[in-house]
Amino acid sequence: MKHILITGNEAAAWGARLVEPQFIPTFPITPQTECIETLARWKVEGDLPGTDFERMESEHSVMSAAIGAAAVGARVFTATSSQGLMLMHEVLYIASGMRLPIVMANISRGLSAPVTLWSDHNDFLDQRDSGWIMFHAENNQEVLDMILQGYRVAEDPKVLLPVMVNMDGYVLSFTDEPVIIPSYEDVKQFMPAYDPQHTITPDRPVTVGPPVMDEYTDYKAQAHLASRNALTVLKDIQDDFEKIFGRRYHTVDEFMLDDAELVLITQGSMSTTAKAAILEMREEGVKVGLLRLRVIRPWPGEIICKALQNAKAIAVIDRNIAPGKGGIMLPEIVETLYHSNNRPLVSGFIVGLGGKPQTEARIKEITRKLADDLASGRPRIEWNDLEVS
Amino acid sequence: MQPIKSIKDIPELDLFTGGSSVCAGCGPSMGLKLALKVLGPKTVIINSAGCMTLLPLFPNTPLKVSWIHNAIENAATTAAGARHGLDALGFKDMNVVVYAGDGATYDIGFASLSSTAIKNERVIYICYNNQSYGNTGFQCTTATPYGSETKTTPRGKENPIGNTNIHKDMLKLMGVHRVYCATASLAYPVDFLNKLNKAKERNGFSYIELLGTCATGWNFDPRYTIKISRLAVRCGMWPLYEIDDRKLSLNKEFKQLKPVDEYLQLQGRYKQLPPDGVTKLQSLVNEHWAQLNEFNAKRYV
Numbered sequence: 001m002k003h004i005l006i007t008g009n010e011a012a013a014w015g016a017r018l019v020e021p022q023f024i025p026t027f028p029i030t031p032q033t034e035c036i037e038t039l040a041r042w043k044v045e046g047d048l049p050g051t052d053f054e055r056m057e058s059e060h061s062v063m064s065a066a067i068g069a070a071a072v073g074a075r076v077f078t079a080t081s082s083q084g085l086m087l088m089h090e091v092l093y094i095a096s097g098m099r100l101p102i103v104m105a106n107i108s109r110g111l112s113a114p115v116t117l118w119s120d121h122n123d124f125l126d127q128r129d130s131g132w133i134m135f136h137a138e139n140n141q142e143v144l145d146m147i148l149q150g151y152r153v154a155e156d157p158k159v160l161l162p163v164m165v166n167m168d169g170y171v172l173s174f175t176d177e178p179v180i181i182p183s184y185e186d187v188k189q190f191m192p193a194y195d196p197q198h199t200i201t202p203d204r205p206v207t208v209g210p211p212v213m214d215e216y217t218d219y220k221a222q223a224h225l226a227s228r229n230a231l232t233v234l235k236d237i238q239d240d241f242e243k244i245f246g247r248r249y250h251t252v253d254e255f256m257l258d259d260a261e262l263v264l265i266t267q268g269s270m271s272t273t274a275k276a277a278i279l280e281m282r283e284e285g286v287k288v289g290l291l292r293l294r295v296i297r298p299w300p301g302e303i304i305c306k307a308l309q310n311a312k313a314i315a316v317i318d319r320n321i322a323p324g325k326g327g328i329m330l331p332e333i334v335e336t337l338y339h340s341n342n343r344p345l346v347s348g349f350i351v352g353l354g355g356k357p358q359t360e361a362r363i364k365e366i367t368r369k370l371a372d373d374l375a376s377g378r379p380r381i382e383w384n385d386l387e388v389s
Numbered sequence: 390m391q392p393i394k395s396i397k398d399i400p401e402l403d404l405f406t407g408g409s410s411v412c413a414g415c416g417p418s419m420g421l422k423l424a425l426k427v428l429g430p431k432t433v434i435i436n437s438a439g440c441m442t443l444l445p446l447f448p449n450t451p452l453k454v455s456w457i458h459n460a461i462e463n464a465a466t467t468a469a470g471a472r473h474g475l476d477a478l479g480f481k482d483m484n485v486v487v488y489a490g491d492g493a494t495y496d497i498g499f500a501s502l503s504s505t506a507i508k509n510e511r512v513i514y515i516c517y518n519n520q521s522y523g524n525t526g527f528q529c530t531t532a533t534p535y536g537s538e539t540k541t542t543p544r545g546k547e548n549p550i551g552n553t554n555i556h557k558d559m560l561k562l563m564g565v566h567r568v569y570c571a572t573a574s575l576a577y578p579v580d581f582l583n584k585l586n587k588a589k590e591r592n593g594f595s596y597i598e599l600l601g602t603c604a605t606g607w608n609f610d611p612r613y614t615i616k617i618s619r620l621a622v623r624c625g626m627w628p629l630y631e632i633d634d635r636k637l638s639l640n641k642e643f644k645q646l647k648p649v650d651e652y653l654q655l656q657g658r659y660k661q662l663p664p665d666g667v668t669k670l671q672s673l674v675n676e677h678w679a680q681l682n683e684f685n686a687k688r689y690v
């Protein structure tokens with residue numbers, strides 16, 4: 001174990017290095033480049049002895065090669081971002097449909113056009129229904145830890161689904177933070193050697209990815225149930241993780257929720273800013289708390305309901321936009337609360353597109369507006385400072 | 390490996406049994422059946438979406454080897470991934486073989502093919518060229534010959550020719566990747582299988598293009614699949630040659646080619662091709678044949 005200052009990209013690379021994948025197909029895209037460059041350098045320096053590092057000609061081929069290698073039974077890692085993730089879109093469904101436990105880091109970046117290099121969450125939320133398990137990290141330590149946990153979930157026989165570990169571009173990918181690098185021994189204890197459930201060997205012919213008729217729906221039902229299984233599996237994994245590494249993660253991150261009347265729902269790196277703002281607002285007596293979504297798929301609806309049982313008003317802060325609809329997570333939260341005994345007021349705020357910074361002042365303003373909404377009984381949907389509905 | 394000398398030397402091994410749902414007279418499926426005789430059981434086929442994708446239909450398969458169907462444009466890079474995975478797991482003796490259509494090869498999957506070839510991945514890539522998007526009902530690809538009618542190049546008042554493009558010279562394109570490349574025809578199985586054996590012995594990428602004679606799309610009586618596969622070679626529409634280390638070898642030489650018309654007349658897709666179209670097609674064939682003869686046994690790319 002050692003404590004070093006590294007970027008989110010390097011944290012993702014460290015996560016990969018520690019699990020010793022057999023195959024890493026890559027294609028560069030800002031802001032993911034540093035992650036694969038780090039792995040390439042480690043490879044030539046002899047730090048990745050059992051790993052094949054490969055350059056592909058596109059992200060579509062990255063995921064295709066990942067599928068080929070995973071289908072024969074190899075452990076695979078890769079990383080991408082934005083347009084690259086969009087180019088993979090077709091094959092993401094194939095990876096999950098074949099139930100291949102690939103783990104991929106996605107360094108989120110807004111989508112063209114117009115071009116932006118900065119982060120928002122549209123790239124991976126567009127993959128929301130692809131059958132991948134989707135995590136979203138708040139900081140660089142969590143990036144590394146999520147990759148370790150990601151392999152455990154992905155490879156669990158009750159799950160067998162690919163995992164995407166998302167982090168915000170620039171804010172995490174290019175920012176140094178102190179990160180604890182676990183030892184190989186501890187990682188081995190957490191994660192015994194890979195015993196692939198799907199293999200192709202010379203003595204046992206198998207068919208992967210054939211056409212089906214009526215069974216299609218059964219396959220999809222199984223993949224859905226497997227994704228739901230991941231919620232239970234994840235709990236055990238988090239227990240094991242705490243035992244070995246001493247850090248505890250929960251499926252949703254609850255911050256000062258016990259007595260909170262106003263609750264902000266956030267994702268990713270802006271949660272750190274929001275938490276700081278909340279601490280200040282608490283000093284002023286505002287009963288505000290935060291719920292951070294860190295597991296997007298499978299959707300932890302029941303856990304969210306429980307965490308929100310005392311809330312009176314909720315601000316869903318979406319760093320994404322579904323044009324013609326609004327924020328993507330807002331309807332997910334509203335649907336979840338519809339089945340809850342507690343039905344708080346829910347307002348939506350669309351923020352931070354194309355990397356627009358989220359300041360503490362902005363978080364405080366959202367909280368004030370949420371208090372107004374609670375007083376007036378009228379929820380709002382707001383896009384930056386613009387009332388859009 | 391001893392070269393196969395005559396049809397009697399072709400192994401009896403059959404890894405492609407009955408019960409598949411392909412059309413009567415389907416050339417590509419015959420090609421796979423033949424190929425598996427020399428590829429053997431330690432083979433994984435990587436298939437691109439196309440006619441052959443329907444060989445296995447859950448829960449049945451006519452194949453006694455492993456098979457991965459991923460998508461249409463990524464057979465080559467899926468194969469590269471499988472190769473790396475198998476090597477990492479210690480199965481270096483397994484053959485990784487792509488079986489892909491011309492649409493998947495010339496068009497939508499060309500980038501993935503090119504990168505896999507230039508990196509010289511240990512993969513045998515067989516393109517069964519039925520000169521169309523067959524599975525979707527016979528539409529034009531960049532492998533479709535000049536003058537062929539397809540569903541997206543129908544003949545009509547404004548265009549009596551059908552496809553007016555000249556197909557891609559794929560062998561040359563693959564040749565510049567400095568890999569072993571060859572053409573093959575079902576009518577010359579010994580030549581085809583010897584080329585596959587050569588590819589098997591390579592410690593790198595090879596590209597073999599088999600004329601995927603297609604009774605349904607080309608619109609001929611299914612009993613003529615082999616006859617048409619032979620005529621294609623005899624008329625110079627499908628010369629048999631290879632490019633090895635950038636050098637060309639013609640594998641079937643003829644003093645005189647038969648006229649293309651003999652080949653065209655057997656197929657509905659060329660039935661209405663007007664005489665000037667036939668003349669143009671003949672001149673394209675002559676030009677290619679002359680070029681191959683000029684470069685025979687010489688550096689070609």
Ligand SMILES: Cc1ncc(C[n+]2csc(CCOP(=O)(O)OP(=O)(O)O)c2C)c(N)n1
Nearest residue numbers: 438439440461490491492493521522523524
């Ligand atoms: C991205 C994508 N676009 C289109 C298709 C539809 N499609 C399925 S098979 C096929 C034809 C493939 O042609 P070819 O590679 O020549 O093989 P063939 O069908 O002739 O065997 C097409 C276009 C697809 N599967 N995927």
